[in-house]
Amino acid sequence: MSFFTDPRWGEALSHLPDYLGNHVRVSLAALALGLAVSLPLAILTRNRPAPRGMLLAFASIVQTVPGLALLALFYPLLLLAASVTLAWFGVSFSAFGFLPAMLALALYSMLPVLRNGITGLNGIDPALLEAAKGVGMTARQSLLMVELPLALPVMMAGIRTAAVWVIGTATLSTPIGQTSLGNYIFAGLQTQNWVFVLFGCLASALLALAVDELLGLIETGLRQRRRLRAGLGAIGIAALVAATLVPTLGRSSQSYVVGAKTFAEQYVLSALLRDRLQAAGLSATARSGLGSSVIFEALKAGDIDLYVDYSGTLWANQLHRTDIKPRAELLAELKTALAKENITLLGELGFENAYALVMPRRRAEALGIRSIADLAAHTSTMSIAGDYEFFSRPEWAALQKAYGLSFRAQRQMQPDFMYAAVASGEVDVIAGYTSDGLIAKYDLVALNDPRHAIPPYDAILLLAPKRAGDERLQAALKPLLGKIDIATMREANLRASGNDANSSPDAVAKWLWGKINP
Amino acid sequence: MPSKLAISYAHVTKSFGPLKAVDDVSLDIAEGEFVAIVGGSGSGKTTLLRLANRLIEADGGTITVEGEDVQNVDPVALRRRIGYVFQAGGLFPHLSVADNIGITPRLQGVSATDIAARVDELLELVQLDRAAHRDRLPEALSGGQRQRVGVARALAAKPRIMLMDEPFGALDPLTRDALGEDFRDLHRKLGLTTVMITHDMTEAILLADRIAVMRAGTLLAQGTPAELSKSGDAYVLELLRTPRRQVERLNALLPQGGGA
Numbered sequence: 038m039s040f041f042t043d044p045r046w047g048e049a050l051s052h053l054p055d056y057l058g059n060h061v062r063v064s065l066a067a068l069a070l071g072l073a074v075s076l077p078l079a080i081l082t083r084n085r086p087a088p089r090g091m092l093l094a095f096a097s098i099v100q101t102v103p104g105l106a107l108l109a110l111f112y113p114l115l116l117l118a119a120s121v122t123l124a125w126f127g128v129s130f131s132a133f134g135f136l137p138a139m140l141a142l143a144l145y146s147m148l149p150v151l152r153n154g155i156t157g158l159n160g161i162d163p164a165l166l167e168a169a170k171g172v173g174m175t176a177r178q179s180l181l182m183v184e185l186p187l188a189l190p191v192m193m194a195g196i197r198t199a200a201v202w203v204i205g206t207a208t209l210s211t212p213i214g215q216t217s218l219g220n221y222i223f224a225g226l227q228t229q230n231w232v233f234v235l236f237g238c239l240a241s242a243l244l245a246l247a248v249d250e251l252l253g254l255i256e257t258g259l260r261q262r263r264r265l266r267a268g269l270g271a272i273g274i275a276a277l278v279a280a281t282l283v284p285t286l287g288r289s290s291q292s293y294v295v296g297a298k299t300f301a302e303q304y305v306l307s308a309l310l311r312d313r314l315q316a317a318g319l320s321a322t323a324r325s326g327l328g329s330s331v332i333f334e335a336l337k338a339g340d341i342d343l344y345v346d347y348s349g350t351l352w353a354n355q356l357h358r359t360d361i362k363p364r365a366e367l368l369a370e371l372k373t374a375l376a377k378e379n380i381t382l383l384g385e386l387g388f389e390n391a392y393a394l395v396m397p398r399r400r401a402e403a404l405g406i407r408s409i410a411d412l413a414a415h416t417s418t419m420s421i422a423g424d425y426e427f428f429s430r431p432e433w434a435a436l437q438k439a440y441g442l443s444f445r446a447q448r449q450m451q452p453d454f455m456y457a458a459v460a461s462g463e464v465d466v467i468a469g470y471t472s473d474g475l476i477a478k479y480d481l482v483a484l485n486d487p488r489h490a491i492p493p494y495d496a497i498l499l500l501a502p503k504r505a506g507d508e509r510l511q512a513a514l515k516p517l518l519g520k521i522d523i524a525t526m527r528e529a530n531l532r533a534s535g536n537d538a539n540s541s542p543d544a545v546a547k548w549l550w551g552k553i554n555p
Numbered sequence: 556m557p558s559k560l561a562i563s564y565a566h567v568t569k570s571f572g573p574l575k576a577v578d579d580v581s582l583d584i585a586e587g588e589f590v591a592i593v594g595g596s597g598s599g600k601t602t603l604l605r606l607a608n609r610l611i612e613a614d615g616g617t618i619t620v621e622g623e624d625v626q627n628v629d630p631v632a633l634r635r636r637i638g639y640v641f642q643a644g645g646l647f648p649h650l651s652v653a654d655n656i657g658i659t660p661r662l663q664g665v666s667a668t669d670i671a672a673r674v675d676e677l678l679e680l681v682q683l684d685r686a687a688h689r690d691r692l693p694e695a696l697s698g699g700q701r702q703r704v705g706v707a708r709a710l711a712a713k714p715r716i717m718l719m720d721e722p723f724g725a726l727d728p729l730t731r732d733a734l735g736e737d738f739r740d741l742h743r744k745l746g747l748t749t750v751m752i753t754h755d756m757t758e759a760i761l762l763a764d765r766i767a768v769m770r771a772g773t774l775l776a777q778g779t780p781a782e783l784s785k786s787g788d789a790y791v792l793e794l795l796r797t798p799r800r801q802v803e804r805l806n807a808l809l810p811q812g813g814g815a
Binding site: 164165167168169170172173174175182183186187262 | 610631632708712
């Protein structure tokens with residue numbers, strides 16, 4: 038199949054109104070807030086070197102924080118703020134999605150606006166300031182009639198820089214729940230869907246370029262005092278904003294939101310859940326690419342309505358338990374604990390996606406390694422790779438302790454790249470996932486855990502507190518419970534990791550439904 | 556001495572840090588007078604001028620404008636009623652000629668139609684072609700035209716007093732001469748009181764009724780050119796001698812009649 042006739046282009050295009058509209062909306066709000074804060078600050082500090090220096094230093098420090106980290110930081114900050122306002126004033130707000138993304142991006146936009154604002158206002162010929170006074174202007178009139186108009190082209194250049202930065206960085210707001218063009222990139226990276234990655238990169242680059250060109254038109258129009266040019270730029274910006282925002286307006290917010298974490302299995306399962314709800318006549322959308330800790334809080338707050346998590350993950354991360362219990366006991370205890378937070382554990386899907394130490398089958402056979410206990414003797418000369426959270430999770434500490442593991446080196450990797458890395462010998466062992474189809478594809482083996490250091494990871498369906506009594510929803514989901522065995526899920530995951538037209542989460546979800554409901 | 560005083564400085568001092576820019580200066584300027592303040596750079600002449608409309612505040616002494624102590628007048632109101640011409644025009648580069656000229660009436664809340672009429676009147680007064688110049692930006696004007704606009708702007712609110720900070724200093728000699736003469740006519744025609752700063756004694760002698768000479772913050776001498784020539788101060792006499800010496804040399808070098 039030709040690259041250009043690949044149906045995934047069409048699928049990507051079908052998401053464009055939603056992703057682009059939300060991208061423009063959060064960028065616009067962030068820029069507006071950033072300007073509303075930065076411009077007055079630039080004006081207030083224009084004749085005060087000390088606070089001006091402090092302000093610029095602060096903005097510069099913010100700029101050095103990586104965009105993803107800044108966005109991630111706002112989520113817990115807002116959660117804390119929301120709990121404080123709830124305790125003090127009895128009102129709470131959503132710390133998920135739009136708000137943290139907008140605040141972080143607004144902060145990110147401050148430096149260029151402040152710097153250019155201050156440069157523009159301080160770069161005015163002192164003779165003109167004297168003239169403004171001399172013709173009888175008050176300080177305020179001088180600011181409005183002389184200083185601001187003269188500084189405007191330089192300020193506009195700063196606004197232009199800020200707009201491009203914000204549009205680019207907004208692609209990173211996907212993991213904290215803000216839909217953006219980053220959804221293409223995150224989903225594409227996780228499911229090895231390069232069409233999506235390319236589409237997302239192109240779309241955000243084109244958006245940034247278009248905004249940059251239009252703001253550039255306004256800037257040169259102001260600089261050369263050509264009203265028509267500046268007007269054309271302004272009309273262009275307004276048209277762009279309108280064209281991208283209008284399709285997302287008037288969409289009902291009543292629909293069910295299915296959450297998904299940042300890996301292929303989650304994308305497939307969220308597509309499956311969404312399809313099931315839609316088949317039952319319920320309006321549903323998927324919100325994917327959410328960070329592992331973000332997603333649970335989002336469910337608790339009702340920002341998403343349902344998602345699939347894993348029993349062992351919640352056991353360690355939410356219940357902060359380090360002991361290991363048998364599968365059924367752990368599930369029962371978890372269900373009770375979640376019920377206290379009004380979260381419904383509807384049931385298990387039927388498979389387990391546990392962490393497992395994985396290595397090439399041939400190498401394991403050659404070394405006579407069948408279990409993690411056998412591996413322990415070799416670890417001092419071996420390297421291990423895991424996903425971004427594995428090495429800071431309690432399971433890793435438990436594993437090291439139970440088997441006395443001490444690897445020569447440990448590396449963090451994008452989950453989908455780990456399997457190829459271990460297959461090619463770049464690392465010796467990886468902390469993989471038992472449901473991953475790539476284990477079979479690369480002829481790898483998951484080592485046994487005879488001392489039960491790793492807890493069970495049953496895939497479980499969770500419902501938000503506000504959906505606890507929602508019978509239509511639960512009826513639509515019941516047919517999935519206990520129906521997906523490990524072999525089926527592995528095959529689904531293997532399909533999703535392919536790079537062809539049938540590997541998109543939507544396509545795999547349809548295949549999966551056909552498989553469990555023949 | 557003419558009857559009423561337009562501006563009066565009495566024992567005025569102003570320091571910038573350790574530097575005494577204006578040191579115990581007393582000077583009276585009568586209504587209708589054209590006074591030139593002559594001095595080199597750093598003599599304090601610009602400071603003295605700016606004290607009159609409170610662009611700079613005095614440290615000591617008393618300044619009155621039309622009989623009122625300037626300390627009792629709101630500085631913004633004071634500046635609106637005194638015309639001020641800046642060194643290089645001081646025109647706002649983002650405003651058209653008409654908007655520059657009309658700025659002070661606009662600040663006073665004069666209606667747009669009245670301002671437009673006043674601008675046309677002023678363009679004619681400073682001898683600029685209305686159609687060709689009205690909507691231009693300052694950058695499209697020559698130095699002489701800019702200074703004419705500067706004068707028109709200073710006259711827009713119908714002031715009785717004009718302060719001019721080396722208004723013709725940066726112009727070529729021909730333009731400078733023509734502009735000086737034209738302004739002198741305006742001064743007479745409109746019955747203005749004018750205080751002009753210049754470092755050029757020739758210009759001062761040719762335009763002003765009276766000349767005040769400043770050096771290092773002090774007023775060395777004041778009076779008509781004829782009175783000044785009787786001053787005992789060596790610096791004042793040297794300043795007066797220079798133009799005459801130049802004329803003598805010019806006469807010697809050029810054929811009689813001046814032109815080619």
